[in-house]
Amino acid sequence: MIRTICVCGAGTMGGGIAQAAAQSGFNTILYDLNTESLRKARLSIDNNLEKAVQHHKLGETARQTALANLFFTDQIADCVADFIIEAILEKPEAKKALFNHLATLNGPETILASNTSSLSVTAIAEGTDRPGRVIGMHFFNPAPVMKLVEVIHTRYTDERTARVTAWLALAMTKTPVNCGDFPGFIVNHVARPYYLEALRILEKGGADIDTVDALMEATGFKMGPFRLMDLIGNDVNYSVSVSVYTALGEPARLKPSPLQRRKVEDNELGRKTGRGFYHYTINPSL
Numbered sequence: 001m002i003r004t005i006c007v008c009g010a011g012t013m014g015g016g017i018a019q020a021a022a023q024s025g026f027n028t029i030l031y032d033l034n035t036e037s038l039r040k041a042r043l044s045i046d047n048n049l050e051k052a053v054q055h056h057k058l059g060e061t062a063r064q065t066a067l068a069n070l071f072f073t074d075q076i077a078d079c080v081a082d083f084i085i086e087a088i089l090e091k092p093e094a095k096k097a098l099f100n101h102l103a104t105l106n107g108p109e110t111i112l113a114s115n116t117s118s119l120s121v122t123a124i125a126e127g128t129d130r131p132g133r134v135i136g137m138h139f140f141n142p143a144p145v146m147k148l149v150e151v152i153h154t155r156y157t158d159e160r161t162a163r164v165t166a167w168l169a170l171a172m173t174k175t176p177v178n179c180g181d182f183p184g185f186i187v188n189h190v191a192r193p194y195y196l197e198a199l200r201i202l203e204k205g206g207a208d209i210d211t212v213d214a215l216m217e218a219t220g221f222k223m224g225p226f227r228l229m230d231l232i233g234n235d236v237n238y239s240v241s242v243s244v245y246t247a248l249g250e251p252a253r254l255k256p257s258p259l260q261r262r263k264v265e266d267n268e269l270g271r272k273t274g275r276g277f278y279h280y281t282i283n284p285s286l
């Protein structure tokens with residue numbers, strides 16, 4: 001029985017996943033080692049729920065219940081739960097170290113899910129003492145809204161872990177889709193050229209960002225590639241490009257973009273820093 005969910009990492013994804021879990025009735029622990037991330041996540045969840053009430057998508061009682069379900073902490077010792085969803089930075093060593101620490105705090109039944117966009121879930125599982133309990137649970141941004149969840153099984157994932165993860169995704173009103181542990185899984189694998197080719201056009205002076213985005217949106221994409229990279233975060237998008245490129249044996253067509261690397265070095269990460277390919281007004285309370 002899953003009653004308590006712990007989300008580790010309170011950034012763009014972790015905050016949204018915690019909101020979705022709390023709204024679905026789970027006791028939800030949101031942990032981050034950075035108190036500033038926790039503060040921003042709390043404000044962002046407050047704002048999202050407030051807006052949902054204003055737009056008659058959520059009742060006032062449901063808003064209060066969701067908030068009451070949430071517990072924010074910067075203490076890893078508080079991360080004791082039936083199901084843990086990791087959404088920290090896209091670095092395999094950091095994820096493995098976190099899972100190993102969590103394994104010392106939780107019983108053998110606790111499931112450890114990674115929200116990685118591109119890293120090998122098998123390698124993350126192999127770095128723990130409980131590979132059967134490790135699974136990929138890849139949410140999409142913004143997590144409270146987007147329905148798709150890629151569920152990544154490894155050769156170690158046991159039957160209960162697979163079953164409970166699919167159940168949890170449905171309980172969070174998401175649509176789970178099973179994927180193999182392939183670099184970038186399905187969506188990030190297929191979408192890689194969408195970002196990389198747009199970056200190449202920009203690097204070669206073929207068109208400006210507004211034109212590329214406007215054209216792609218006019219042809220039916222919900223967001224142009226530059227707007228989407230700013231939403232995802234240039235640091236996260238660049239890390240995913242590097243990891244897919246490396247995992248596939250460095251094919252020239254998937255070479256990461258130096259222009260995007262510079263964006264990361266200059267802290268132009270997108271919406272989260274107020275500047276990426278576009279400029280954003282940051283809510284002064286955030």
Ligand SMILES: NC(=O)c1ccc[n+]([C@@H]2O[C@H](COP(=O)([O-])OP(=O)(O)OC[C@H]3O[C@@H](n4cnc5c(N)ncnc54)[C@H](O)[C@@H]3O)[C@@H](O)[C@H]2O)c1
Nearest residue numbers: 009011012013032033034037087088089090116117141232
């Ligand atoms: N941004 C997206 O659109 C997106 C979509 C799907 C999946 N993902 C994946 O989700 C994960 C998180 O991405 P994000 O965009 O939320 O990143 P983010 O940079 O917005 O947030 C990461 C958070 O993790 C915290 N953190 C770092 N190390 C930690 C640790 N050891 N323990 C606890 N907290 C730690 C940071 O303080 C930060 O608040 C990554 O694996 C990413 O690939 C991102």
